[in-house]
Amino acid sequence: MAPALAWNMSDKVSLGLSLNIDFQEVAVEQRKRADSNQDGQGDTVVNNFELSRGASAFGAGVSLGILVDMTDTITVGASYKSKQYFSDLDYQLGYGDIDMTGFGGGPLPAGEYSLDLDYPQQFAFGIAWNATQRLSLSADVKWINWSDTMDELSVKGPDGIKVPMDPGWDDQTVFALGMAFKVNDRFNLRAGFNYGESPIDEDSAAANIILPAVVEEHYTVGGDYQLDDNWDIGFHYMYVPENTVTASADSSAPGAKISLSEQSVGI
Numbered sequence: 001m002a003p004a005l006a007w008n009m010s011d012k013v014s015l016g017l018s019l020n021i022d023f024q025e026v027a028v029e030q031r032k033r034a035d036s037n038q039d040g041q042g043d044t045v046v047n048n049f050e051l052s053r054g055a056s057a058f059g060a061g062v063s064l065g066i067l068v069d070m071t072d073t074i075t076v077g078a079s080y081k082s083k084q085y086f087s088d089l090d091y092q093l094g095y096g097d098i099d100m101t102g103f104g105g106g107p108l109p110a111g112e113y114s115l116d117l118d119y120p121q122q123f124a125f126g127i128a129w130n131a132t133q134r135l136s137l138s139a140d141v142k143w144i145n146w147s148d149t150m151d152e153l154s155v156k157g158p159d160g161i162k163v164p165m166d167p168g169w170d171d172q173t174v175f176a177l178g179m180a181f182k183v184n185d186r187f188n189l190r191a192g193f194n195y196g197e198s199p200i201d202e203d204s205a206a207a208n209i210i211l212p213a214v215v216e217e218h219y220t221v222g223g224d225y226q227l228d229d230n231w232d233i234g235f236h237y238m239y240v241p242e243n244t245v246t247a248s249a250d251s252s253a254p255g256a257k258i259s260l261s262e263q264s265v266g267i
Contacts, residue, residue: 002063016065022084026117027054030210048099048107049163049210051091051115051155059086059118073130077140083148084119091115091155098155098163111158120145126176134182142174146199167211168204172196186226194218198245205258206251212258215240238264 004018029052061084067077091114096107126140150169154162174196181189198214208214222236242261247253 012069014067016063016067018063020059020061020063020081020084022059022061022086022119023056024059024086024089024117024119025054025056026089026115027052028210048097050093050097051113053091053093055089055091055115057087057089057117059084061085061119075128076126077128078125079123081122083121083145086116086118088114088116093157098157100163108157108161108163109159113155113157113161113163115153115155117153118149120149136180138178138180140176142176142196144172144174144196144199147171150199165207167200167208169199169208169213170201170204172199187223188225189223190221192218192220198243200245200258202245202248203251205245205247206253206256208258209253209256212245212260214243214245214258215260215262216243217241233267235267236265238262 001021002018003021004016006017007015009015028049030049061082063079063081065077065079067075069075090112093108093110093113095110097110098108098113100106100108122142122144124140124142126138128136128138130136146169150167153165153167155165156162174194176192176194178192179190183189195217198216200208200212200214205214217240219239220236222234224232224234226232240260240262242259244257244259247256247258249255
């Protein structure tokens with residue numbers, strides 16, 4: 001939720017400010033069983049990382065933006081979204097819900113564990129061109145500061161227990177193109193594409209088996225239709241092709257592969 005204020009400084013310049021009120025709910029689960037010897041005759045090693053009961057937290061931040069009409073047909077804009085600060089996610093875990101046997105530890109005790117998971121700051125710049133009365137084109141670039149919030153993470157427990165997750169995400173630059181076409185007075189069509197190199201590379205893939213956010217391309221189509229003076233109906237479809245990253249040979253899980261693809265549809 002983002003209550004906002006907007007101010008038209010002049011006929012050509014507009015400013016915006018919003019307070020972001022955020023909510024997140026996070027549950028993750030990873031279980032691994034493997035023989036300690038390659039011949040399969042050794043002891044079974046168990047690694048559990050189970051935060052599947054879920055936890056929620058509220059957060060807050062601010063967003064700023066500016067729009068400038070350069071000409072009658074060209075508008076440029078810039079926006080900044082601050083880091084979104086969240087309260088800790090608190091989990092009540094049982095004995096062995098986190099089991100570090102495979103990493104030289106053992107089952108961790110029951111108790112309250114917490115995870116501090118904020119959302120990164122980002123900056124964007126874009127341009128829109130009303131090519132005709134029916135066709136508009138836009139392009140923008142966005143920088144996301146993932147390394148500030150998703151480089152080092154840890155779950156903290158009783159008696160000073162600290163379980164490192166350390167996803168090791170890199171900052172990301174996302175490039176986007178969009179098109180809107182007015183078919184007639186009632187019907188509008190839109191399409192878009194964006195690309196951003198995965199924030200997870202070969203060196204960090206093994207640490208992101210439960211966070212495989214490696215997709216790079218997004219294709220979207222959508223539109224809206226005015227049914228009458230009071231009602232519109234809108235729709236969208238998003239397709240994200242699969243991308244795979246393989247963990248490097250010197251990682252904790254050499255050769256491990258993480259992959260992700262996505263589709264979304266709405267009306």
